[in-house]
Amino acid sequence: MAKSPAPAAASAEPGEVAQDSRRAQMLEAAAELIAERGLARTRIADVAARVGISPALVVYYFQTKEALLIAALRDSETGFYAAAEGLLRNQGSLRDRLETLVELTFSEESQGEVRGQWGLWFDLWNEAFRHPEVAADRRALDEQWRGLIGRIVRAGIDEGQVAADLDVDTFSVTWAALLDGLSVQVALDDPVVTRDRAIGIALDFARRELGLV
Amino acid sequence: MAKSPAPAAASAEPGEVAQDSRRAQMLEAAAELIAERGLARTRIADVAARVGISPALVVYYFQTKEALLIAALRDSETGFYAAAEGLLRNQGSLRDRLETLVELTFSEESQGEVRGQWGLWFDLWNEAFRHPEVAADRRALDEQWRGLIGRIVRAGIDEGQVAADLDVDTFSVTWAALLDGLSVQVALDDPVVTRDRAIGIALDFARRELGLV
DNA sequence: GATCATCCTGACTGACCGTTCAAGGGCCGA
DNA sequence: TCGGCCCTTGAACGGTCAGTCAGGATGATC
Numbered sequence: 001m002a003k004s005p006a007p008a009a010a011s012a013e014p015g016e017v018a019q020d021s022r023r024a025q026m027l028e029a030a031a032e033l034i035a036e037r038g039l040a041r042t043r044i045a046d047v048a049a050r051v052g053i054s055p056a057l058v059v060y061y062f063q064t065k066e067a068l069l070i071a072a073l074r075d076s077e078t079g080f081y082a083a084a085e086g087l088l089r090n091q092g093s094l095r096d097r098l099e100t101l102v103e104l105t106f107s108e109e110s111q112g113e114v115r116g117q118w119g120l121w122f123d124l125w126n127e128a129f130r131h132p133e134v135a136a137d138r139r140a141l142d143e144q145w146r147g148l149i150g151r152i153v154r155a156g157i158d159e160g161q162v163a164a165d166l167d168v169d170t171f172s173v174t175w176a177a178l179l180d181g182l183s184v185q186v187a188l189d190d191p192v193v194t195r196d197r198a199i200g201i202a203l204d205f206a207r208r209e210l211g212l213v
Numbered sequence: 214m215a216k217s218p219a220p221a222a223a224s225a226e227p228g229e230v231a232q233d234s235r236r237a238q239m240l241e242a243a244a245e246l247i248a249e250r251g252l253a254r255t256r257i258a259d260v261a262a263r264v265g266i267s268p269a270l271v272v273y274y275f276q277t278k279e280a281l282l283i284a285a286l287r288d289s290e291t292g293f294y295a296a297a298e299g300l301l302r303n304q305g306s307l308r309d310r311l312e313t314l315v316e317l318t319f320s321e322e323s324q325g326e327v328r329g330q331w332g333l334w335f336d337l338w339n340e341a342f343r344h345p346e347v348a349a350d351r352r353a354l355d356e357q358w359r360g361l362i363g364r365i366v367r368a369g370i371d372e373g374q375v376a377a378d379l380d381v382d383t384f385s386v387t388w389a390a391l392l393d394g395l396s397v398q399v400a401l402d403d404p405v406v407t408r409d410r411a412i413g414i415a416l417d418f419a420r421r422e423l424g425l426v
Numbered sequence: 427g428a429t430c431a432t433c434c435t436g437a438c439t440g441a442c443c444g445t446t447c448a449a450g451g452g453c454c455g456a
Numbered sequence: 457t458c459g460g461c462c463c464t465t466g467a468a469c470g471g472t473c474a475g476t477c478a479g480g481a482t483g484a485t486c
Contacts (some may be wrong), residue, residue, distance in 0.1 A: 022433085038343060040253040044474065055436050103474060122342055126335040128401050130251060131310055139403050146405070174414050177394030184393055185386075186339050190352055192359070193386055201387050235463090258442065267465050272445060 026058055030072035031120065039069055039123040059078045073124050074137055080117065081144050088148065094156040095212065101149065102202045105179045106186055106195050118187035144174040153210065162210045171209055178205060238264045239271055243285035244333065245324065252282055252336040286337050286421045293330065294357050301361065307369040308425065314362065315415045319399055319408050327419055331400035359385040375423045384422055391418060 030052040033042040044065050048055040062068035084104055088097055107117075128135040149172040156162040179202055185193035207213060242263040247256040257278050261268040275281035297317055301310055321332075341348040362385040369375040392415055398406035420426060 038339065043472090055474085056436080056476085057434055060434075063475090065474060075244075121341055122335065122339040125397060125401065126251065126339055129332055129335055135401055138401060139405075142398070142403060143405065170414065174391070174418065177398060177406070177411075177414070178387070178391050180397055181390030181392065181394030183407070184338060185390060187357070188338065188348055188351060189331065190355060192352075192356065193390070197386075198390075201390070202384065205387070256442090268444085269446085269466080270464060273463075276445095278444065 005075070021121060022051075022053075022057075023061060026061060026068065027072045027075045030068055031076040032073060034069065034076075034123055035117065035119040038119060039073070039127065042069060044068070052095065069133060070127065070131070070134060073127065073134070075118075076120055077124060077138075077141055081141055082179075084145075085148060088152065094152065094159070094161050094210075095207075096157075097152045098203065098206050101152070102179070102199050102206075105183060105202070106199055118183070121183070142176065146176050149175060161212065166210065175202075175206055175209070178202060222225060231381075235264075235266075236274055240285045240288045243281055244289040246330040247282065247285060247336055248288075248330065248408065252286070252340065255282060257281070283327060283340065283344070283347060283380060286333060286340065289333055290337060290351075290354055294354055298361060301365065307365065307372070307374050307423075308420075310365045310368075311416065311419050314365070315392070315412050315419075318396060319412055322348075331396070334396070334400070336344075345415075355389070359389050359420070361389060367371070369423065374425065379423065388415075388419055388422070391415060 013147070026047055029047045030042065033046050033050065044058050045055045046066065048058050051058075058068060062071065082204050084101070087100055087104065091097075092100065124138060128138040150168050153162060153166070153168050153171060157164055157168070173183065182193065182198040183203060186198050239260055243255065246259050246263065257271050258268045260281065261271050264271075271281060272278075275284065280344070296364045297314070300317065301313055304310075305313065322384060337351060341351040363381050366375060366379070366381050366384060370377055370379065370381070395406060395411040399408050399411050
């Protein structure tokens with residue numbers, strides 16, 4: 001609690017190049033491992049081995065295993081949303097943007113280790129259920145996600161493609177929940193809810209609610 | 214693997230009264246503990262303590278910790294669905310039945326330790342993501358849940374309250390996913406998605422899709 | 427070239443916990 | 457009354473890890 005022997009990971013110049021890359025390496029390795037085998041089965045020694053350092057160094061940076069894993073969870077999800085925001089910032093028609101969003105949600109291997117992402121979600125939810133701090137984090141992330149949806153829809157309203165009296169907030173909440181629910185099925189390989197079917201359902205719902213044909 | 218020193222938990226008469234109650238006691242205690250503190254933090258010793266027996270006896274019945282916890286997960290969810298089926302078997306109009314379903318999904322403390330149920334779900338998903346056998350189980354459960362929804366809707370069609378050309382299967386999948394997604398938010402105490410709002414959204418969606426006013 | 431902070435390590439330890447084991451008590455059938 | 461089976465236990469074993477510690481290397485500062 002008191003003093004932190006580890007780098008503050010804030011400013012820019014000093015020896016922080018090594019520091020930041022170290023931290024980042026560990027966070028990435030931890031996220032990978034959580035995705036692969038689950039948070040509960042991820043050991044400090046595993047993370048260290050993957051980075052190629054001694055376990056003691058991991059503790060030097062993060063003090064405690066829990067801090068490391070939670071940071072990794074947070075970091076990874078934040079990255080996901082940041083990527084989503086980036087992807088959607090500029091381009092595309094309303095339809096394209098909705099498709100991108102859905103594509104992203106059900107991405108199978110967009111960046112290499114993506115099926116793993118699902119493992120992260122389940123662990124994040126699980127952790128959030130008990131750790132209030134993690135829960136707060138997750139809420140913020142979800143708020144951001146819904147905000148993203150909302151902004152896209154509002155842009156559609158501004159362009160006259162969507163009726164002006166649509167309840168954007170309710171749509172965002174509903175659609176986000178639907179995407180989450182479908183994601184669970186897809187992640188767990190439910191034969192009844194394949195990836196393609198989930199995408200179809202999600203897009204149909206959005207198009208219908210938004211009045212796009 | 215080979216021989217099972219523990220009771221088979223099958224037939225009816227013999228010393229199986231003690232056996233079955235023991236088994237049931239342990240399963241219940243395990244489910245409670247998983248709900249409270251999570252599967253990862255549930256120890257054999259905890260389960261034993263709650264039942265008031267020695268840890269060795271737990272192993273005697275279940276051989277291994279993992280077997281116990283998975284059985285507890287399975288047992289608890291199965292119980293949930295059985296209760297749902299029972300509740301909906303006889304009574305009510307279509308609207309009532311839909312409401313019961315939603316009520317059940319977002320039940321806060323219908324039977325005492327219900328908020329805990331959410332903890333079980335997250336752990337079930339997490340476990341299913343890696344253990345194929347658990348995944349198969351979960352799929353069956355979900356299939357049952359969707360089947361329940363489907364039967365209710367079909368009854369509505371038979372009674373002429375729902376259009377005959379409704380795609381029951383797609384509705385079931387979609388609504389089930391929506392309920393799951395909303396559940397996550399409610400379980401994680403998202404201030405934007407309160408229990409009441411989730412119920413409202415779920416019912417509105419169903420009524421609209423089914424053409425009930 | 428001495429001092430000091432940062433980064434890093436190998437070796438260790440202390441706790442926790444799943445699982446095993448040897449044995450005891452109770453009950454039933456012969 | 458004996459033999460045997462089912463429950464049950466206390467005690468102990470053994471493995472696994474998170475976290476500590478004493479120190480070593482490196483490089484910057486004065």
